[in-house]
Amino acid sequence: xxxxxxxxxxxxxxxxxxxxxxxxxxxxxxxxxxxxxxxxxxxxxxxxxxxxxxxxxxxxxxxxxxxxxxxxxxxxxxxxxxxxxxxxxxxxxxxxxxxxxxxxxxxxxxxxxxxxxxxxxxxxxxxxxxxxxxxxxxxxxxxxxxxxxxxxxxxxxxxxxxxxxxxxxxxxxxxxxxxxxxxxxxxxxxxxxxxxxxxxxxxxxxxxxxxxxxxxxxxxxxxxxxxxxxxxx
Amino acid sequence: xxxxxxxxxxxxxxxxxxxxxxxxxxxxxxxxxxxxxxxxxxxxxxxxxxxxxxxxxxxxxxxxxxxxxxxxxxxxxxxxxxxxxxxxxxxxxxxxxxxxxxxxxxxxxxxxxxxxxxxxxxxxxxxxxxxxxxxxxxxxxxxxxxxxxxxxxxxxxxxxxxxxxxxxxxxxxxxxxxxxxxxxxxxxxxxxxxxxxxxxxxxxxxxxxxxxxxxxxxxxxxxxxxxxxxxxx
DNA sequence: CGACGGGAGTGGTCAGACCACTACGGGACA
DNA sequence: TGTCCCGTAGTGGTCTGACCACTCCCGTCG
Numbered sequence: 001x002x003x004x005x006x007x008x009x010x011x012x013x014x015x016x017x018x019x020x021x022x023x024x025x026x027x028x029x030x031x032x033x034x035x036x037x038x039x040x041x042x043x044x045x046x047x048x049x050x051x052x053x054x055x056x057x058x059x060x061x062x063x064x065x066x067x068x069x070x071x072x073x074x075x076x077x078x079x080x081x082x083x084x085x086x087x088x089x090x091x092x093x094x095x096x097x098x099x100x101x102x103x104x105x106x107x108x109x110x111x112x113x114x115x116x117x118x119x120x121x122x123x124x125x126x127x128x129x130x131x132x133x134x135x136x137x138x139x140x141x142x143x144x145x146x147x148x149x150x151x152x153x154x155x156x157x158x159x160x161x162x163x164x165x166x167x168x169x170x171x172x173x174x175x176x177x178x179x180x181x182x183x184x185x186x187x188x189x190x191x192x193x194x195x196x197x198x199x200x201x202x203x204x205x206x207x208x209x210x211x212x213x214x215x216x217x218x219x220x221x222x223x224x225x226x227x228x229x230x231x232x233x
Numbered sequence: 234x235x236x237x238x239x240x241x242x243x244x245x246x247x248x249x250x251x252x253x254x255x256x257x258x259x260x261x262x263x264x265x266x267x268x269x270x271x272x273x274x275x276x277x278x279x280x281x282x283x284x285x286x287x288x289x290x291x292x293x294x295x296x297x298x299x300x301x302x303x304x305x306x307x308x309x310x311x312x313x314x315x316x317x318x319x320x321x322x323x324x325x326x327x328x329x330x331x332x333x334x335x336x337x338x339x340x341x342x343x344x345x346x347x348x349x350x351x352x353x354x355x356x357x358x359x360x361x362x363x364x365x366x367x368x369x370x371x372x373x374x375x376x377x378x379x380x381x382x383x384x385x386x387x388x389x390x391x392x393x394x395x396x397x398x399x400x401x402x403x404x405x406x407x408x409x410x411x412x413x414x415x416x417x418x419x420x421x422x423x424x425x426x427x428x429x430x431x432x433x434x435x436x437x438x439x440x441x442x443x444x445x446x447x448x449x450x451x452x453x454x455x456x457x458x459x460x461x462x463x464x465x466x
Numbered sequence: 467c468g469a470c471g472g473g474a475g476t477g478g479t480c481a482g483a484c485c486a487c488t489a490c491g492g493g494a495c496a
Numbered sequence: 497t498g499t500c501c502c503g504t505a506g507t508g509g510t511c512t513g514a515c516c517a518c519t520c521c522c523g524t525c526g
Contacts, residue, residue: 036475067477069477089396243478
């Protein structure tokens with residue numbers, strides 16, 4: 001029936017796949033600039049509107065970045081770039097799925113903390129200590145949360161697995177932490193959190209992976225348990 | 234200087250945020266149909282082209298699904314829908330990051346398998362057995378790979394954490410498995426893989442979480458080690 | 467030699483038209 | 497009376513061409 005082209009799916013979808021393939025096969029290197037929207041549209045034989053939709057899709061996926069007036073560029077294609085969308089899951093989750101997310105975080109965070117205990121450099125450990133003190137030196141919830149995030153981020157980075165760190169980053173997205181943390185801290189969990197952070201830091205300083213794993217698991221597990229209880233009410 | 238609207242970011246970006254907010258706040262329920270593209274464009278005071286780009290972005294994020302001729306619908310918003318994009322990381326990763334991905338998978342897969350050992354139902358265990366036998370009964374690599382995937386998928390589902398299962402699904406995306414698996418199996422790892430799968434199954438049947446965790450970790454770890462060695466060549 | 471100003475080129479937005487497909491209901495038929 | 501079919505209204509999908517906002521570079525002027 002058809003003449004030449006199989007024409008499966010929408011033209012935009014095909015454009016997305018074509019460009020994805022070019023990036024995957026290495027025809028387009030990280031940081032490299034793509035042809036213009038107009039040129040890409042001509043090359044693939046589609047309209048500029050459709051091409052723009054494809055570009056938008058790739059932008060959301062973190063594969064590509066558009067700079068107004070300058071051009072479209074391939075990102076560094078690192079885990080952080082590609083996993084930025086991970087945060088939406090955390091943002092849109094409610095009820096039981098928040099517990100699931102914490103469960104995943106407990107598993108990954110404990111592993112990352114254990115790895116960090118074995119690999120962390122003195123400089124980075126100092127950074128961790130900095131955030132720990134800053135966190136204990138203020139009463140402003142916003143500031144506490146910020147240092148709390150930075151504390152764990154530093155540890156995740158020290159674990160040496162960028163992919164794991166990127167996933168953990170997504171699991172701690174601002175709105176997620178704010179939603180869960182608020183209720184947790186309102187019930188006077190400050191002291192407990194402080195003790196747990198101190199325990200994690202001690203394990204890191206002692207270069208004790210097993211203790212670090214246990215401390216991190218307990219830390220996340222505490223929030224997890226609290227949330228579980230709150231859901232059954 | 235400005236009159237009324239602060240106008241931060243592009244209009245498309247704002248549209249994405251507006252609709253995301255509507256979904257997050259529950260104004261739009263899962264499965265519900267959105268207003269027309271044309272209507273949404275009018276409501277937010279932007280052109281249809283820009284609105285279409287916003288819709289495309291939300292489609293890629295798995296929050297929304299467009300059906301030609303019918304309308305735009307909010308997805309079920311389950312972990313599987315939202316984490317579909319996770320696969321692109323696996324598809325675009327090369328070299329050291331493949332090892333990182335396997336490291337993450339080892340951690341999550343071992344936990345999921347341990348949970349499954351404690352929770353799996355007889356029916357689901359029968360499914361697992363089915364794929365195990367099917368995998369051992371053929372020589373066609375394609376078929377083996379398919380049953381291999383299904384074997385682990387079934388176990389992940391039995392663990393009862395949909396989010397974890399969705400992440401693992403992304404880590405086993407077709408192209409990823411094909412790329413890594415091919416080289417691994419070509420070196421005669423069939424027998425080894427078979428033994429490891431059998432060990433995992435035994436642990437599940439025995440309802441032994443610790444054994445299951447160890448077997449799964451060893452299974453993924455074997456591939457991980459092989460890949461590590463191949464990268465240093 | 468350096469600052470600067472303008473123009474070419476890029477992504478961002480808009481408008482309006484038409485195409486492809488779905489869903490639904492009214493009419494023809496058994 | 498019931499069933500099937502097909503027309504049609506309405507939806508997403510695509511195209512065109514125009515203009516705007518911004519970046520970057522190069523030639524000019526001080």
